[in-house]
Amino acid sequence: MALLQVENLSVQFGGLKALNDVSLQVDTGDFVGLIGPNGAGKTTLFNAITGVVHASAGTIVFDGKSIKGMRPDKIALCGISRTFQNIRLFPKMKVYENVEIGINRIAQYNMLEAVLNTPRKRRLDRETHEHALRYLEQVGILQYKDSYAGELPYGIQRRLEIARAIATQPKILFLDEPAAGMNNDETRDLINFLRALHKQTGLAIILIEHHLEVVMELCRDITVLNLGAMLAHGTPEEIQNDSAVIKAYIGERRNKFHA
Ligand SMILES: Nc1ncnc2c1ncn2[C@@H]1O[C@H](COP(=O)(O)OP(=O)(O)OP(=O)(O)O)[C@@H](O)[C@H]1O
């Protein structure tokens, strides 16, 4: 059974069909890509699966259970974690605190224990802190732990978002344009980092990315959306040679595939 099975999903914003009959399957440990031009519906698909927007039709089954219509926090607890196209960190909080917040979502003690600052609460806080540091180390930014998130270089903020997302120990990670705004060297670093992360954790990952080389290198299975609909699905080779994809999406940018 697939880890995530999305079937015939549609999302409507007023008169706009942002998603129309879209299906997607992700197995445990898969690394799949989701590409398509601006406005294709990629982020909307993430939003619909994570419960942020309402799907008007279709089914979403995760880990054997229907999650359609569930609240976003409940869906997160099922083991789905994500980063955002527009980075969403707490800029005035320290780097380690940003990760602790992710962990605390799945914790732990009640209000009374917090007010009384019981030994159990102090122990849990210490464990959360150590846990956060481990994830910062895993994404290679431990040296920034005491900086304020808003003061970090952009690429490091993107890593911090990934640390926060994986600190909840999800079964699947959704990455929405992690290479946005990165130069070639930073993009290359990100590819190596994501490959290593995937290998180490065995996490299933869905990656949205406009930097096509990232998707082509990392993903064996790619879905292409265009104007809310599925345009193609296949291996990087199949996608690169698909005439509908070339026509609708790549056009004059075809050389990007062969860079
Ligand atoms: N909350 C919303 N309310 C109304 N329209 C929306 C909403 N979210 C997205 N849309 C519209 O739905 C369509 C799909 O948007 P979406 O953000 O999913 O595209 P995308 O493929 O992620 O594009 P990009 O590559 O630019 O991030 C767009 O036309 C967008 O304007």
Ligand SMILES: [Mg+2]
């Ligand atoms: Mg988007």
